Amino acid sequence: MKFGGWLWGAQLLCIAAAATPLYAKNVFKENSLEVKPNRSFGIDYKNNRFLKDGEGFRYASGSIHYFRVHQTLWHDRLKKLRMAGFNAVQTYVEWSSHEPEPGMYDFSGMLDLEGFLIAAQQEDLLVILRLGPFIDAERDMGGFPYWLLRMNPWMKLRTADPSYLKYVDNWFGNILLPKIKPHLYANGGPVIMIQVENEYGSYQACDFAYTSHMRDLTRQKLGDEVLLFSTDGSGTGYLKCGKIPGVYATVDFGTGANLNKTFGAQRLFEPQGPLVNSEFYPGWLDHWGDPHATVSSENVATSLDAMLAMNASVNMYMFHGGTSFGLTAGANKGSTYQACPTSYDYDAPLSEAGDPTEKYFAIRNVTKKYLPLPAGEVPPAMPKAAYGKIVMANHWTVMQLKGALQSTMQQWPLTFEDLNMPNGIVVYETTLNFTVRDPSVLSLNDIGDRGYVFVDGEYAGVASREGAIFDVPVSVRPGQTISVVVESQGRICVGSGINDFKGLTTNATLDGFYLEGWNMSPVPITNMTRLKAAFHKLKKISHSGQSMLSLSYGTRQGSMSFYRGTFKVPDDDDHPQDTFLKLDGWTKGIAWVNDFCLGRYWPVMGPQVTLYIPAGVLKKGTNKLMLLELEASPCADPSQCYVSLVDTPQINGPTPRKL
Numbered sequence: 001m002k003f004g005g006w007l008w009g010a011q012l013l014c015i016a017a018a019a020t021p022l023y024a025k026n027v028f029k030e031n032s033l034e035v036k037p038n039r040s041f042g043i044d045y046k047n048n049r050f051l052k053d054g055e056g057f058r059y060a061s062g063s064i065h066y067f068r069v070h071q072t073l074w075h076d077r078l079k080k081l082r083m084a085g086f087n088a089v090q091t092y093v094e095w096s097s098h099e100p101e102p103g104m105y106d107f108s109g110m111l112d113l114e115g116f117l118i119a120a121q122q123e124d125l126l127v128i129l130r131l132g133p134f135i136d137a138e139r140d141m142g143g144f145p146y147w148l149l150r151m152n153p154w155m156k157l158r159t160a161d162p163s164y165l166k167y168v169d170n171w172f173g174n175i176l177l178p179k180i181k182p183h184l185y186a187n188g189g190p191v192i193m194i195q196v197e198n199e200y201g202s203y204q205a206c207d208f209a210y211t212s213h214m215r216d217l218t219r220q221k222l223g224d225e226v227l228l229f230s231t232d233g234s235g236t237g238y239l240k241c242g243k244i245p246g247v248y249a250t251v252d253f254g255t256g257a258n259l260n261k262t263f264g265a266q267r268l269f270e271p272q273g274p275l276v277n278s279e280f281y282p283g284w285l286d287h288w289g290d291p292h293a294t295v296s297s298e299n300v301a302t303s304l305d306a307m308l309a310m311n312a313s314v315n316m317y318m319f320h321g322g323t324s325f326g327l328t329a330g331a332n333k334g335s336t337y338q339a340c341p342t343s344y345d346y347d348a349p350l351s352e353a354g355d356p357t358e359k360y361f362a363i364r365n366v367t368k369k370y371l372p373l374p375a376g377e378v379p380p381a382m383p384k385a386a387y388g389k390i391v392m393a394n395h396w397t398v399m400q401l402k403g404a405l406q407s408t409m410q411q412w413p414l415t416f417e418d419l420n421m422p423n424g425i426v427v428y429e430t431t432l433n434f435t436v437r438d439p440s441v442l443s444l445n446d447i448g449d450r451g452y453v454f455v456d457g458e459y460a461g462v463a464s465r466e467g468a469i470f471d472v473p474v475s476v477r478p479g480q481t482i483s484v485v486v487e488s489q490g491r492i493c494v495g496s497g498i499n500d501f502k503g504l505t506t507n508a509t510l511d512g513f514y515l516e517g518w519n520m521s522p523v524p525i526t527n528m529t530r531l532k533a534a535f536h537k538l539k540k541i542s543h544s545g546q547s548m549l550s551l552s553y554g555t556r557q558g559s560m561s562f563y564r565g566t567f568k569v570p571d572d573d574d575h576p577q578d579t580f581l582k583l584d585g586w587t588k589g590i591a592w593v594n595d596f597c598l599g600r601y602w603p604v605m606g607p608q609v610t611l612y613i614p615a616g617v618l619k620k621g622t623n624k625l626m627l628l629e630l631e632a633s634p635c636a637d638p639s640q641c642y643v644s645l646v647d648t649p650q651i652n653g654p655t656p657r658k659l
């Protein structure tokens, strides 16, 4: 059951982007990318192929998500894609990152979508855009902004529900599509195709009014000439609801498929036109606690060869997976909730750190049979540095920090969404005013997603949605405080569960009796400005000697604490290099370098053990590392209170035994 909550009062700022003819203005003259008149891209139905500038065309494309690669590395990754003989790059656009709160837009740094499009063209690649608004992609809520759930908790996502379309129409109509328009192929840019929605046939709603609306909105803003396509699983069951009239239907599938069957499904809906696999999987996604997924290079090469031999156009998902930095990773719902790790390596041809793998060369061997390889060498793997040990020191505990945070008092618990909290942790506290058995059972049903329970500051246990463990035995007397520190581990990214509320989403009970009177303190993990402001305030309070700081509880084995350390990038390094954070002895938490959130770590769960640190977030001289450790640090023994920066990643570590 969900709360209605209050309505968040932000006004929608409609910043209309001017449609500057970037490419026509010869911006790239110096790169000798001249603008040809009469640029066109479409479909030659008669000959089952694409038509580019009036000539037969097919693409070998690779997925690289700009929002998963540090912007300083875009050119390197795109060049490596081009050097494998590919002629296009495919990317999703993530609404939640660009509009983190209603009417607040961000296209800076890693979110500089237009910069990415320009970089792709400079690297001689065409671009296939998948604008969503829903993208799945193993991202939090499939790329939807979490605040949609606050605007209307009953919103029917991905349908023609007006309370949903209102926000989609603003995002697409006023912000995104005007930005895309100057980058269309016909306007001199690299964008040849635009996907409408995303694998919509897999969604139970099957709302044709919605998909037609998305088609019409896109055409209205981008023009009738732009080539629109849809992507669905390669079965009639998917295409049935995924096919949109007037939008070219394509399919997706991995290695070893019976191509006659998979492309046969596309043919049922597109009797003529190019065969297209829009997501050919050279690897697969991971979940915390499951072994690292891999796909053999040989199978990838064989299947790719077979598709290209049929003149099909293929997009490889992923060519380079990159990293779900920050708290952007999503989760899946199988038999239970399964959170995705920070690494999105995907066993792709370019590793998480962008290095060409053996799979890369096996693929290149295949593409070169069908498409010309550009002259020159494949750029080598970038150097990696082992900057060594970083001694860490306890900074503040979460309970101390609570003293400097805004908290909310309510009779019943609120969700993260109603607390304006995208992701991270919220401290929920209530004081018991009745007598119960000893021990009694604290039930935190459907918690989103992990709840660390303390009684008067003493650790009592953890509830875990992943383990479907919602009951924690506690010994508690009237007058004692029950604290539940709830961590969100990523919203479900696909299917019917994407309206995935976080925090205490049902009433907590003790031996079946409702607990009332909750004090809730969101810890602003996803907003560095606010987190730093809270640290600053805390420092002031501590100088004034207020007693709340004696509340240092939650520190079992150093848990629920922030740690800080510094390390040096030598001045004689040409420039900082990529490196990996190794957390032996640490348990579960979140890491930041120089205020850049690297993401969640959980080495004891695996399979991901190290966190990738791109060189672009480092600087010469002193760099700062911060950890929020939720469970247990090695710092009881001060000689062990450190982490290491190593030159080799480990993303296939041991995982728990499961029946």
Ligand SMILES: *[C@@H]1O[C@H](CO)[C@@H](O)[C@H](O)[C@H]1NC(C)=O
Pocket: 037, 038
């Ligand atoms: C561009 O198209 C127009 C109309 O189809 C045609 O008259 C013109 O010759 C074309 N120009 C070039 C350079 O192909």
Ligand SMILES: *[C@@H]1O[C@H](CO)[C@@H](O)[C@H](O)[C@H]1NC(C)=O
Pocket: 259, 260, 261, 263, 264, 267
């Ligand atoms: C699949 O095989 C049938 C029978 O050989 C053929 O008619 C059809 O064109 C094939 N479909 C594709 C997509 O190649």
Ligand SMILES: *[C@@H]1O[C@H](CO)[C@@H](O)[C@H](O)[C@H]1NC(C)=O
Pocket: 056, 309, 310, 311
């Ligand atoms: C692929 O395209 C070429 C050139 O248009 C054509 O000659 C060939 O028959 C096509 N092959 C298949 C399997 O359709």
Ligand SMILES: *[C@@H]1O[C@H](CO)[C@@H](O)[C@H](O)[C@H]1NC(C)=O
Pocket: 358, 361, 362, 365
């Ligand atoms: C690429 O092809 C060449 C020649 O066919 C072969 O010798 C080589 O082993 C192949 N490389 C990979 C990585 O498959």
Ligand SMILES: *[C@@H]1O[C@H](CO)[C@@H](O)[C@H](O)[C@H]1NC(C)=O
Pocket: 001, 002, 003, 412, 413, 504, 505, 506, 507, 514
């Ligand atoms: C908790 O119970 C109260 C009283 O029945 C109800 O109003 C409220 O909606 C419930 N809250 C949740 C999160 O289920």
Ligand SMILES: *[C@@H]1O[C@H](CO)[C@@H](O)[C@H](O)[C@H]1NC(C)=O
Pocket: 433, 434, 516, 517
């Ligand atoms: C406990 O406190 C809540 C509010 O904080 C109140 O509504 C409730 O009646 C109290 N219960 C008892 C048994 O006193």
Ligand SMILES: *[C@@H]1O[C@H](CO)[C@@H](O)[C@H](O)[C@H]1NC(C)=O
Pocket: 100, 101, 104, 527, 528, 529, 530
């Ligand atoms: C982060 O916090 C600052 C300071 O409160 C605020 O101005 C900014 O809008 C917040 N950013 C986001 C994305 O919520």
